[in-house]
Amino acid sequence: MKKERSKKYRLLQAVRILSQLFFFGLFVYLFSKTHFTGQDYISPVERYFHFDPLLGLVTSIAGRVFFASFALAGITVALTVLLGRVACGWVCPLGGVHQFFSFIFKKAKLHRPKSASAGPLKLKYYILIFILAAALLGLDLAGYVDPLSFLYRSFAVSVFPVLAGAASALIGLLYKLKLTGLGGTMGQFFESLSLNATFQQGFFIGLVFLAAVLLNLVRERFWCRVICPAGALLGLLSLGNIFKLKINTQKCIDCGLCNLQCQTQASPFPDEEWKGHECVYCFTCGAVCPTAAIGFPAWKRAPRREPRVSLERRRLIWTPIAALLVAPFFRLTPAGKRPSASLIRPPGARPEPQFLSKCVKCGECMKACPTNGLQPVLAEAGPEGLWTPKLVPRIGYCEYYCSLCSQVCPSGAIQELRIEDKIKVKIGTAWVNKNHCLPYALGKPCIVCEEHCPTSPKAIKLVETQARLPDGTVSTQKAPVVDYELCIGCGICENKCPVVDSPAIYCTSIGEQRSETNRLLLELLKTDSEPY
Amino acid sequence: MKRREFIRDVAIGSLVLNLGTKQSLFGQAAQPPDLAWVEGDSPAAITRAAVDLLGGMKRFVGRGDVVCVKPNIGWDRTPELAACTNPEVVKTLVELCLAAGAKEVIVTDNSTNQANRTFLRSGIQAAAKEAGAKVLLPSPFRMKKMALGGEWLKDWEVYLDVSEADKIINVPIAKHHSLARVTLGMKNWLGAVGGARNQLHQKLDQAEVDLARFFKPALTVLDAYRMLMRNGPQGGRLSDTKLQKTVVAGVDYVAVEAAGATLFGIKPEELPFIKLAADRKAGRLDLEKLKIEKRTV
Numbered sequence: 001m002k003k004e005r006s007k008k009y010r011l012l013q014a015v016r017i018l019s020q021l022f023f024f025g026l027f028v029y030l031f032s033k034t035h036f037t038g039q040d041y042i043s044p045v046e047r048y049f050h051f052d053p054l055l056g057l058v059t060s061i062a063g064r065v066f067f068a069s070f071a072l073a074g075i076t077v078a079l080t081v082l083l084g085r086v087a088c089g090w091v092c093p094l095g096g097v098h099q100f101f102s103f104i105f106k107k108a109k110l111h112r113p114k115s116a117s118a119g120p121l122k123l124k125y126y127i128l129i130f131i132l133a134a135a136l137l138g139l140d141l142a143g144y145v146d147p148l149s150f151l152y153r154s155f156a157v158s159v160f161p162v163l164a165g166a167a168s169a170l171i172g173l174l175y176k177l178k179l180t181g182l183g184g185t186m187g188q189f190f191e192s193l194s195l196n197a198t199f200q201q202g203f204f205i206g207l208v209f210l211a212a213v214l215l216n217l218v219r220e221r222f223w224c225r226v227i228c229p230a231g232a233l234l235g236l237l238s239l240g241n242i243f244k245l246k247i248n249t250q251k252c253i254d255c256g257l258c259n260l261q262c263q264t265q266a267s268p269f270p271d272e273e274w275k276g277h278e279c280v281y282c283f284t285c286g287a288v289c290p291t292a293a294i295g296f297p298a299w300k301r302a303p304r305r306e307p308r309v310s311l312e313r314r315r316l317i318w319t320p321i322a323a324l325l326v327a328p329f330f331r332l333t334p335a336g337k338r339p340s341a342s343l344i345r346p347p348g349a350r351p352e353p354q355f356l357s358k359c360v361k362c363g364e365c366m367k368a369c370p371t372n373g374l375q376p377v378l379a380e381a382g383p384e385g386l387w388t389p390k391l392v393p394r395i396g397y398c399e400y401y402c403s404l405c406s407q408v409c410p411s412g413a414i415q416e417l418r419i420e421d422k423i424k425v426k427i428g429t430a431w432v433n434k435n436h437c438l439p440y441a442l443g444k445p446c447i448v449c450e451e452h453c454p455t456s457p458k459a460i461k462l463v464e465t466q467a468r469l470p471d472g473t474v475s476t477q478k479a480p481v482v483d484y485e486l487c488i489g490c491g492i493c494e495n496k497c498p499v500v501d502s503p504a505i506y507c508t509s510i511g512e513q514r515s516e517t518n519r520l521l522l523e524l525l526k527t528d529s530e531p532y
Numbered sequence: 533m534k535r536r537e538f539i540r541d542v543a544i545g546s547l548v549l550n551l552g553t554k555q556s557l558f559g560q561a562a563q564p565p566d567l568a569w570v571e572g573d574s575p576a577a578i579t580r581a582a583v584d585l586l587g588g589m590k591r592f593v594g595r596g597d598v599v600c601v602k603p604n605i606g607w608d609r610t611p612e613l614a615a616c617t618n619p620e621v622v623k624t625l626v627e628l629c630l631a632a633g634a635k636e637v638i639v640t641d642n643s644t645n646q647a648n649r650t651f652l653r654s655g656i657q658a659a660a661k662e663a664g665a666k667v668l669l670p671s672p673f674r675m676k677k678m679a680l681g682g683e684w685l686k687d688w689e690v691y692l693d694v695s696e697a698d699k700i701i702n703v704p705i706a707k708h709h710s711l712a713r714v715t716l717g718m719k720n721w722l723g724a725v726g727g728a729r730n731q732l733h734q735k736l737d738q739a740e741v742d743l744a745r746f747f748k749p750a751l752t753v754l755d756a757y758r759m760l761m762r763n764g765p766q767g768g769r770l771s772d773t774k775l776q777k778t779v780v781a782g783v784d785y786v787a788v789e790a791a792g793a794t795l796f797g798i799k800p801e802e803l804p805f806i807k808l809a810a811d812r813k814a815g816r817l818d819l820e821k822l823k824i825e826k827r828t829v
Contacts, residue, residue, distance in 0.1 A: 038652045175673050183673065191669040194648050370646045399646060401608055401653070438734065447711045448730040452644065454608075456768025462710055478710065496644075498730040 009286030009294070016089065016282055020096040027093040031155060034367045034408055035194045040419050042407060046364050048093075049148055049410035051076050053237075054128075054230040055360050058142035059411045061135035062357040067412040077237055084238040088224060088231050089263075089280030094147035095224055095231075099263060099282075101213050102220040111217050113260045120226045121265060121278060125236070125311055126319045128229040133323030138353070139330060139384055143361035147223075147230050150212070153363035153387065157199045157376060158206030164195040196372035198395055205376065205387070221263050224280070235277035236309060243296040245279065247271040251293035258285035258294060268294060277309055335382030339518035341508040343380040344391040344489060347398060347425040348406035348415040351514050352381070358413035361387040365405035365414060371396030373491065374405060388413075391427065393491025393507050398427065400454035400490060423455075428489025429511040429520070430459070430482045437504035443467030443475025449493035449505045450480055459486035460493060460505075480505060484521060487511075564591070565825035566816075567782040567791055572829040575620035575757045575779075581829045582753065582781040583628055592750045592783075593699055595633035600697035601625050601665065602749075604705050604720050605641035605656050607766040608649045614758040614773040615766040616650065617705045619659035621755045621779065625701060626663035640668040640693050641723040642675075668693050675726030682742025683812075684735050689727035694747065702749040702785065706756040706776075706792050708764030712736055715765050716792040717752045717785050718744040718805055737805040744785060745814055752785040754792050761796075786815025787822055794819070 030045045049055055056070030076087050088095050105111040131141045143149040167190055174183035199205075215222035224231050245268055258268040266278035268285040286294045336353070346365055349355050366374045366389055373396025376387040389405070391398055403422040406414045417425065430449075434440035439447075450460040465479035480493075482505075489507050497503040510520050568585035570578040583589050593599055603617035611619055622639060629637045639660040643650040647669045651657040657667050668674075675689040694700060704720035711733060712719060719736075721743035722729055732739040756778040763772045780791045786809045790800035800806045800817040810817040 036646070036648055038648075171673055184668075184671075187671040187673055188669055191671055192648065194646070370649060399608065399649065402649070444734050445711060445736065446730075446733050448733055450710055451733075451765060454766065454768065456763045456772060458763055496730055498728065498733070500728075 003290050004292055005288070005290060006286055006292035006294070009283045009289075009292075012283045013287040019090045020093075020099070023091045024093045024096045027151070028155075031152065031160075031367065032193065034364060034404075036368075036370045036402065036404060040401070040403075042368075042404060046362075046408045046410040047072075049152075049360070049362065049364075051087075052146065052148050052230060053077050054131075054142055054146050054233050055149070055411065057233070058131060058135045058140055059358055059360065061132065062138050062140040063354065063412075064138075064357070067358075069410070069412075076234070080234045080237045082240050082242055083281070084241040084243070084276060085231065085234045085278075085280045087234060088228075089282040092147055092224075092230075094151040094228075095221070095280070097151065097213070098216055098221045098223050102216045102263070105216055106220070111220070113220060115256075115259065116219060116265065118265060118267070118275075122309075122311055123226050124228055124232040125309060126315060127227065128232040128236075129316070129319045130323045130326075131229055133320035134327055137324065137327035138357045139327045140357050140359065141384075142229070143359065143387070145227060145229055146360065147228055149360050149362040150209075152367075153361060153376075154205060154209035156196070156363035156367040158202045158209060160195055161197040161199060161202055162206065164190065164197040168197075194370060196367065196369065196396075198372050199366070200375045200392070200395075201378060201387075219265070225264050225278075231280075238277050241276045241279075242298050243281070244276065245271050245274040245285070246295050246297050248293045248295065251291045253291055253293075255290060257288050257290065261285065261288045330383045333379075333382040335380065335385065339509055339515060340380040341510070342390070342392075343377070344393070344428045344491070344507060344509045345512065345514065346374060346389055346391065346405040346414050347403065347422050347427050348409075348417045349427075349514055350413060350415060351516070355413050355514075356381065356384055356388065358411045359388045360411050360413070362410060363387075363389075364408040364410060365389045368404040368408045369396060370399050370402055370404065371495075373397055373495075391491060391507075393494035394503065395495075397492035397495040398488075398490040400492075423488070426488045426511055426513045428491070428507045428509045429484060430487050430489065430491070430493050430505055430507050432480050432482060433502075433504050433506065434479075436499045436502060437479065438498070439465055439477035439479035440467060441504075443469050443477055445477050446498065447478055447480070448496050448498055452492045452496045454490060454492060455486055455488060457486065459483045459488070484511065566784055566822040567780060567787055567819075567824045569778070569780050569791065569824055569826045570829060571778045571827070573777060574829075575618045575755075576624045577829050578757070578777070578779045579621045579624040579753060579781075580628065581827055582779050583625070583751075585825045585827065586751070586781055586783070589628040589632035592701070593629050593632040593634050596635045597633070597698040598636045598638065598696075599629045599634045599699045599701060600638045600640070600694045601629065601660070601701045601703055602694055602720065602724055603639065603641060603656055603703040603755075604707075604723060605647075605650050605654050606644040606723055608645035608653055609766055609768070610653055611655050612758070612770060612773070613767050614705065614707065614760040615768075616654035616656060617703050618755045618757045619655035621753065621757065622656050622703055623659040623663045625703060625753060626660050626665040629701070630664050634699075637663075637665040638668055638693055638697060639665040640670060640691070642670040642691050642726060642729075643723065670726075672726070677727070680742055680746045682738075682746065684738035685732075685742040685746075688725055688743075690746075691724045691726060694724040699750040700747055702747075702752040704752075704754055705760070706754055706795055707760035707767075708762050708772075708796070710764065712740070712805060713798065713803060714793060714796050716789050717749075717754060718789055718809065721747055737808055740805045741809045741812060741814065744809065745812070749785055751781065751783060752788045753779055753781040754788050755779055756792065756795050759795060784815040784822075786810055786817055787819070789815075790817040790819050791824075 056073040462478040564587040568582040607615040609615035709715040718740040
């Protein structure tokens with residue numbers, strides 16, 4: 001028999017790789033456009049997320065409202081119902097990343113494909129069920145493991161900051177080598193990209209990403225096979241699969257190469273055992289088959305031996321029960337009962353419970369923030385608030401005429417704001433610490449906070465104060481006093497305060513207008529109706 | 533003041549005075565005034581007229597010079613809010629420098645708000661680029677600690693794109709400021725340095741004088757087309773501004789500063805930084821004794 005690999009499937013494989021490159025490139029392109037580009041409003045750079053049915057489903061269930069942009073996920077659903085998990089194999093940028101590293105690890109002989117048990121493949125379905133059940137209780141866990149959220153967050157908070165740091169070191173080196181022209185050009189280019197390079201937990205989130213990449217040493221596309229709940233959802237949706245794998249038994253020489261090389265362990269051979277819901281249509285099997293025995297004819301089905309997705313009944317019952325218990329477990333902390341002073345949410349953020357049920361922890365807002373002030377939360381918002389955004393004024397303040405974070409939020413956790421509305425949104429309040437403040441404590445002139453206060457009239461007023469100095473003399477200086485009603489909590493005062501360790505003026509979340517409980521002065525409440 | 537500096541300053545001062553008397557002895561009719569004070573509807577026209585009155589840009593910029601035009605681009609505010617220098621004024625100066633034979637004109641500022649925003653929204657980036665300037669975003673790699681030789685500031689991080697230029701033209705905008713009362717040309721040098729600038733406020737008057745004496749602008753053009761009268765130095769509402777339609781230009785930056793103070797109804801000697809600069813012989817504040825050419829165009 002003539003041994004020849006299929007030209008058609010090698011071509012399809014090449015086209016598929018081009019498609020993955022294109023969609024990964026598009027992802028990075030939109031990522032790079034997520035900053036102040038000169039326009040007040042940036043075109044929907046977060047659009048990628050809206051094609052993700054997992055995020056759409058979980059956000060709608062947990063948030064109890066359907067966010068219209070997620071209608072686009074219907075396209076992905078329709079595509080999957082008809083063609084199977086092509087989105088995983090041809091479009092998903094994280095899938096592309098994993099496959100790229102799998103390829104590299106195989107080429108470098110760090111990973112040798114071997115036949116593996118199919119058991120762990122089921123884990124992702126349990127993860128999916130767990131997430132959906134938790135969503136019923138308003139807990140949004142999708143963001144931690146959704147491929148788009150995972151990749152975007154890792155890129156925004158860790159990968160690109162590392163690249164920016166490396167570029168910065170390179171530019172510094174160019175200047176040292178007296179290549180001022182080249183260094184200057186590169187420097188200007190990087191300034192114009194305004195990459196945020198400082199992140200709390202950047203190291204930790206980077207380690208998680210690294211771990212996900214290194215799992216490809218254990219199995220090819222480990223994430224896609226075992227973990228990805230979005231892939232699991234698409235697997236369950238891939239009912240139609242117009243194109244089904246068929247092996248020409250006359251050509252097949254039982255070499256087993258297709259099973260070994262299959263990226264997602266869909267067991268192409270024998271074709272009755274082919275798992276259509278695991279197949280991502282990468283066409284590796286078709287391309288590697290030494291005798292071109294594998295094809296994907298339309299509307300032809302090989303008799304199936306195994307049920308579609310076979311999950312164990314016990315686990316199927318216990319997984320949602322565990323999820324129902326995990327919600328109260330997540331909420332044992334006092335975070336939900338008492339507002340955290342340092343939890344300053346971005347302008348436009350919904351009231352805390354709604355915000356938590358909608359935020360997918362993707363890091364879009366942190367990427368868009370022009371001052372790097374939005375940072376991933378660790379513990380202030382409880383376990384379910386991990387990696388949600390908060391403003392850390394010591395790192396960056398909320399830029400007055402900017403509403404980018406609200407525009408790029410893909411799930412409506414931050415309500416989109418026009419600039420003219422945003423400048424009126426109070427996200428917190430500034431407080432003067434007289435024990436640290438130069439005029440109050442040391443009798444020295446300063447007024448830096450007042451100078452930077454962006455509102456007009458300014459929320460920081462200056463009053464004459466008398467400080468008693470160690471030698472007994474009195475120094476009279478202008479000193480800051482905050483006007484609670486005018487202060488919007490943007491934090492520029494804290495950011496620019498010359499007392500660099502423990503600032504003499506600092507912002508806390510109290511008075512944030514999104515909250516009815518985190519309030520201070522009762523007469524500020526504007527009610528239309530009389531309570532009595 | 534150290535003895536060496538004193539001798540140097542006296543020497544420079546007497547040289548300047550000497551030159552002045554010599555020229556007046558020869559009775560040159562075309563001797564330029566100390567200050568050009570021009571009013572008019574067009575920011576570009578009054579800037580052009582002011583430079584012409586001082587003898588034209590060729591007096592300040594030589595063929596092949598790299599010139600740094602240093603406006604105030606500190607704040608994320610649009611031009612009508614008068615927090616940053618008028619873009620038309622900057623544009624006109626860039627054009628004049630290039631026409632006078634400058635090899636390159638750099639326009640930059642170490643801004644307070646994010647530079648990407650202030651450069652764009654102030655309108656200065658577009659205007660200066662249109663005129664042919666090289667607009668540089670401030671870069672941490674271009675800040676270098678160096679000796680300033682100031683009375684208070686011995687050394688500080690200096691923005692090299694400004695300090696390395698052959699000629700520096702200062703283009704501040706006249707604004708209210710709650711500590712210094714007003715911010716004019718000398719305070720504008722805080723945008724030409726890096727480091728912990730917020731600590732300079734502890735002796736702001738000293739810092740202004742030390743920085744001005746270090747940068748030594750060839751020409752100062754004070755933009756008072758639209759002045760900021762309150763809520764300074766960034767304002768925020770149109771009602772914080774006042775349409776004055778004026779520019780004041782001169783070689784003696786202390787004299788320009790003194791003229792600027794009068795626009796706010798303040799006597800120059802009332803402002804400590806002007807007094808200090810005059811005391812140190814950086815320039816003159818006695819406006820009544822200066823030759824001031826006023827025009828309306």
